[in-house]
Amino acid sequence: MALISLSRIVAHWASVQPDRVAIDHEGQQVTWAELDARTNRLARAYEALGVKQDDFVTIALPNGIEFIEACIATWKAGATPQPISARLPKIERDQIVELGAPTLVVGVEPGAYDPTPCVPVNFVPDAALPDTELPERMASSIKAMTSGGSTGRPKLIVSKIPAVWDPDMPYLEIPQQGAMLIPGPLYHNGPFLWAMIALFKGCTVGVTTRFDAEATLAVIERLKIDVVYMVPTMMRRIWSLPEDVRNKYDLSSLKALWHLAAPCPAWLKECFIDWLGAEVIWELYGGTEGQGSTTIQGTEWLTHRGSVGRPVETCEMKVVGEDGQTLPPGEVGEVFLRPLDGAGTTYHYIGAEAKSIEGGWESLGDLGWMDAEGYLYLTDRLSDMILSGGANIYPAEVEAAIEAYPGVQSSAVIGLPDEDMGATLHAVICRPEGAVDEAEMKAHLAEHLVRYKIPKSFEYISEPVRDDAGKVRRKMLREERIAAAKANA
Numbered sequence: 001m002a003l004i005s006l007s008r009i010v011a012h013w014a015s016v017q018p019d020r021v022a023i024d025h026e027g028q029q030v031t032w033a034e035l036d037a038r039t040n041r042l043a044r045a046y047e048a049l050g051v052k053q054d055d056f057v058t059i060a061l062p063n064g065i066e067f068i069e070a071c072i073a074t075w076k077a078g079a080t081p082q083p084i085s086a087r088l089p090k091i092e093r094d095q096i097v098e099l100g101a102p103t104l105v106v107g108v109e110p111g112a113y114d115p116t117p118c119v120p121v122n123f124v125p126d127a128a129l130p131d132t133e134l135p136e137r138m139a140s141s142i143k144a145m146t147s148g149g150s151t152g153r154p155k156l157i158v159s160k161i162p163a164v165w166d167p168d169m170p171y172l173e174i175p176q177q178g179a180m181l182i183p184g185p186l187y188h189n190g191p192f193l194w195a196m197i198a199l200f201k202g203c204t205v206g207v208t209t210r211f212d213a214e215a216t217l218a219v220i221e222r223l224k225i226d227v228v229y230m231v232p233t234m235m236r237r238i239w240s241l242p243e244d245v246r247n248k249y250d251l252s253s254l255k256a257l258w259h260l261a262a263p264c265p266a267w268l269k270e271c272f273i274d275w276l277g278a279e280v281i282w283e284l285y286g287g288t289e290g291q292g293s294t295t296i297q298g299t300e301w302l303t304h305r306g307s308v309g310r311p312v313e314t315c316e317m318k319v320v321g322e323d324g325q326t327l328p329p330g331e332v333g334e335v336f337l338r339p340l341d342g343a344g345t346t347y348h349y350i351g352a353e354a355k356s357i358e359g360g361w362e363s364l365g366d367l368g369w370m371d372a373e374g375y376l377y378l379t380d381r382l383s384d385m386i387l388s389g390g391a392n393i394y395p396a397e398v399e400a401a402i403e404a405y406p407g408v409q410s411s412a413v414i415g416l417p418d419e420d421m422g423a424t425l426h427a428v429i430c431r432p433e434g435a436v437d438e439a440e441m442k443a444h445l446a447e448h449l450v451r452y453k454i455p456k457s458f459e460y461i462s463e464p465v466r467d468d469a470g471k472v473r474r475k476m477l478r479e480e481r482i483a484a485a486k487a488n489a
Contacts, residue, residue: 005138006075006163006200010036013167013202017177022199024206024223025064037131039069043076044134045125049104049117053078054140056100060093060107061121062086063186063207070106071196075163078137079103082144082156083187086121087450096146096154099351139163144350145189145288147392155351157189157288165200173256173282177202178226181219183211183234184390189288190261194229213237217249224253231390232264236420239271251276260284261390262422263378266306273298283308285376287364289354290346292317292337294376307375315339319370324357329372332379336361384474386415388423393453395474398425401448402455405441407433410465413455414478416485425455428465428477435460 004012010032013022018033030038051057057074059081061067071081082100084093086107097105097113105118112118144158167176172194174180180198182205184191198205206223208215211234220228238246257272257280264283273281278298285308286293292315294308301307311317318326319333327333336357339345343360356362365383370376386393395413402411409430415423438458445454466472 003164003166007137021204023065039072041125041129041131042073044129046077051077051079051104055079056082056102058102058105059083060086067186080139080141085187167201174198179204179223181206181225181228183208183216221249227256230259231261233389258282262387291339304375307377310374332369335366335368336363389421405444407431412465412472426457427455428459430465432462
């Protein structure tokens with residue numbers, strides 16, 4: 001099969017399997033024929049609101065059928081979906097809308113961004129609009145995802161992959177006309193890609209509003225899921241279920257469980273390999289920018305324990321020392337990667353500049369080493385970014401919100417080890433007047449931050465957190481608190 005534009009790909013599968021379920025959201029279902037007709041009408045509604053070729057459409061919808069339909073309608077209009085969390089505080093959403101300059105914002109009340117049109121959640125297009133096929137269009141970018149930076153300011157990562165796909169192309173172990181489950185937030189790059197590529201390949205895609213360990217196993221059984229996307233926190237919560245609960249569901253349909261977005265403890269990975277089989281467990285390491293990635297199947301991992309795999313065939317990687325030299329196997333340095341097609345061929349930023357070294361090599365901010373066979377092993381992160389439950393959290397953004405509270409002179413946000421989430425946020429706050437009521441601080445932060453970025457614990461001190469140069473030694477703060485916790489255990 002040749003490349004098919006994303007404005008035609010749903011119609012293709014609707015002609016092949018019109019009555020098969022395309023999307024299942026916790027039992028609410030839409031068939032391929034219904035999905036095609038509904039998104040044709042929705043695309044016309046978007047066009048009537050001003051969406052044109054290669055525009056951005058900001059999509060602030062929760063997980064569900066409506067989110068996926070909004071993306072498909074955007075592609076049918078020749079535009080690029082730009083997903084964001086439906087739960088973003090207005091301050092953060094405003095920054096992203098200003099940065100991306102979309103021609104339509106989906107999921108917010110009309111008038112919120114005048115003169116830019118907005119449509120609310122549960123928007124229903126005019127029934128008088130035709131649901132027949134539209135003229136074929138192809139956006140020059142398949143997606144524009146949102147990310148933070150070292151400063152915590154948002155940036156857009158605009159893919160240079162055009163809005164076309166070959167359903168026959170092998171990709172991520174996703175079978176054609178199979179079944180995929182996405183229990184993660186669709187506005188994140190990983191869940192978005194896995195869900196959409198599964199649709200492009202004619203799969204039934206199951207999505208959940210939020211992750212629930214037992215409910216996830218029940219959906220795998222009910223929809224006979226072939227492939228599921230997870231982060232290690234989800235795996236940890238599944239493994240914490242009572243053994244009789246975990247084993248009462250039929251998971252025999254499962255051919256691939258992908259985990260990514262955060263390091264997976266070796267013991268947990270071994271448990272899943274023993275439970276589901278080494279051939280089922282897959283891991284991917286890479287970034288939204290798409291410069292390159294590594295993958296590894298459980299069968300390989302057992303002979304390269306702790307590795308995240310070897311670079312895929314479209315990229316190259318190397319480990320670099322502090323003075324810029326390429327390090328030999330076994331030595332720890334910063335991990336750099338580069339697409340074989342050349343630097344800048346996979347994405348461009350809006351709101352940031354790429355950080356690279358000579359030759360177009362770019363870093364995702366990780367430290368690691370490679371063995372003689374080319375397998376990559378990660379050891380730590382260079383940046384201040386904290387990974388919690390698979391989400392990237394930038395301390396500077398959280399600290400700015402804390403320091404907006406009266407009496408706070410400075411703050412430092414660190415990640416403390418957590419068996420479930422990988423890390424939890426702890427705030428060290430310099431406020432000479434003393435501590436404030438935790439509920440008050442959390443209410444204040446909720447006006448500025450999405451919920452998962454709000455620290456779980458607060459500590460108040462009277463001495464400055466930062467030195468005279470404005471620097472904060474996060475590593476030292478973190479090590480001191482870990483040591484204190486161990487001493488008091």
